[in-house]
Amino acid sequence: MLDPVWRLARRARNIPRRLALVGMRLPPLRRLLRFLLDLPFDPYDSGFRADPYPFYHRLRERAPVYRSPFGVWFVTRYADAVALLTDPRFNHPDHRAQAQHPQAGGALALVRSNMMITRNPPDQTRLRRVVADVFTASFVADLRPRIQAAVDLLLDRVEKARRMDAVTDFAAKLPVAVIAGAFGIPSDDAARCQTWARPMSVLFDLAPTRAELAGAEAAVGRIAEYFRGLIGERRKWPGADLISALVQAQQSEGCLDDDELLANCILLFIAGYETTVAFVGTTILTLLRHPAAWKALGSDPGLLQSGVDELLRYESPIQTFGRQAQEDVVLGEKRIRRGQTVLVLVGAVNRDPAKFPDPDRFDLARRNNHHLAFGHGIHACLGQGLSRLEGQVALETLVRRFPGLRLGDRPPVWRAEFAIRALDSLPVAW
Numbered sequence: 083m084l085d086p087v088w089r090l091a092r093r094a095r096n097i098p099r100r101l102a103l104v105g106m107r108l109p110p111l112r113r114l115l116r117f118l119l120d121l122p123f124d125p126y127d128s129g130f131r132a133d134p135y136p137f138y139h140r141l142r143e144r145a146p147v148y149r150s151p152f153g154v155w156f157v158t159r160y161a162d163a164v165a166l167l168t169d170p171r172f173n174h175p176d177h178r179a180q181a182q183h184p185q186a187g188g189a190l191a192l193v194r195s196n197m198m199i200t201r202n203p204p205d206q207t208r209l210r211r212v213v214a215d216v217f218t219a220s221f222v223a224d225l226r227p228r229i230q231a232a233v234d235l236l237l238d239r240v241e242k243a244r245r246m247d248a249v250t251d252f253a254a255k256l257p258v259a260v261i262a263g264a265f266g267i268p269s270d271d272a273a274r275c276q277t278w279a280r281p282m283s284v285l286f287d288l289a290p291t292r293a294e295l296a297g298a299e300a301a302v303g304r305i306a307e308y309f310r311g312l313i314g315e316r317r318k319w320p321g322a323d324l325i326s327a328l329v330q331a332q333q334s335e336g337c338l339d340d341d342e343l344l345a346n347c348i349l350l351f352i353a354g355y356e357t358t359v360a361f362v363g364t365t366i367l368t369l370l371r372h373p374a375a376w377k378a379l380g381s382d383p384g385l386l387q388s389g390v391d392e393l394l395r396y397e398s399p400i401q402t403f404g405r406q407a408q409e410d411v412v413l414g415e416k417r418i419r420r421g422q423t424v425l426v427l428v429g430a431v432n433r434d435p436a437k438f439p440d441p442d443r444f445d446l447a448r449r450n451n452h453h454l455a456f457g458h459g460i461h462a463c464l465g466q467g468l469s470r471l472e473g474q475v476a477l478e479t480l481v482r483r484f485p486g487l488r489l490g491d492r493p494p495v496w497r498a499e500f501a502i503r504a505l506d507s508l509p510v511a512w
């Protein structure tokens with residue numbers, strides 16, 4: 083018990099600042115103690131990260147709409163999550179107004195406040211339409227040969243060794259090759275962008291530390307500088323890439339300003355990077371832990387058409403995202419007060435037995451698999467087509483080339499972040 087308390091206290095040092103950002107106060111000690119004694123939940127504990135699902139089931143049974151001692155609410159039932167994500171009374175705090183505050187400063191505030199993911203209609207609708215008009219299903223389908231070439235190249239490099247780290251040698255390298263190709267970024271630059279993208283993932287974490295936020299600020303500064311240069315080049319010499327298409331949309335329709343163009347180019351780069359690294363890595367682990375499924379894929383790769391969604395449901399790469407109540411709202415019999423934040427615990431929602439029969443069973447042939455791994459409602463993931471395609475090509479190729487793939491002699495290592503469920507290392511052999 084002591085250990086989680088200590089860890090939580092350590093993380094808590096940073097929490098007042100986070101809460102101040104969303105206008106919340108620290109809880110009374112009584113509520114904090116009740117929480118710690120009753121439902122110990124330390125998202126940074128390695129045991130929790132390896133298997134959070136027993137805790138999620140307990141939380142859903144005992145307090146499905148749960149107010150944590152820090153004031154943030156968590157929802158664990160599918161129906162409540164859908165209600166939250168489709169109710170316009172829940173949306174995002176006005177980050178743009180915060181970013182314009184004289185003391186806000188910094189590239190982080192500027193970029194974050196102009197991304198569609200932090201904006202509300204009508205701005206979010208406008209920004210999303212511009213991006214969706216160029217990031218179409220046919221643009222994504224045309225990326226298939228590039229994805230296949232990237233997968234083949236990565237597997238060629240390790241084939242003879244008969245072993246690899248499926249994260250560092252494969253999952254971490256694939257999405258950057260794909261998205262850099264879509265953006266028309268040279269491979270050396272792509273590698274630099276990759277190193278900047280990782281510290282930025284703490285932007286979506288529950289309680290990043292001061293050091294992590296400082297790292298993210300520096301990383302956003304560098305990536306913003308790089309993308310500004312890139313946008314300038316594409317204005318002069320347009321190509322057949324995503325950035326040129328967005329620049330053209332800006333010039334012809336005047337539908338987004340320069341800060342919005344920059345922020346949403348960066349959003350597409352980082353949203354498509356860390357999430358897909360997480361997805362490809364955990365997906366390989368899930369399949370190797372279910373040898374019958376791996377074998378079934380070997381004889382029928384077509385199973386991946388629907389199976390890719392079961393992989394996303396079973397281990398969802400984004401574990402939490404949320405909304406803020408703009409007025410008092412009743413959600414799942416609880417009154418959420420204006421200004422309070424409600425977070426969806428995606429791993430819990432996607433294993434809600436009321437929605438998914440036998441939810442802890444991994445079943446590649448599962449039907450009606452309307453999981454929330456890509457969100458739901460107006461902010462539902464714009465890149466889901468690309469992620470599914472990357473997952474399908476990666477797994478089809480792996481199972482075809484290395485049918486005897488098995489877990490290596492060292493155990494997988496989960497990443498310390500909570501908001502993104504990802505592996506740091508996954509040794510495999512064949």
Ligand code: HEM
Pocket residue numbers: 198199200206210261349350351353354355357358361398399400403404454455456457458460461462463464465466468469
């Ligand atoms: C497996 C990989 C991925 C997962 C699990 C994922 C998950 C999500 C989730 C949960 C949301 C909704 C967040 C919310 O409602 O607050 C979201 C939004 C978004 N995603 Fe993804 N994503 C993935 C890959 C991608 C890729 C590859 C791209 C683009 C290249 C992308 C671009 C976006 C964008 C632009 C939004 C914001 C949409 C809006 O606000 O209207 N994502 N994603």
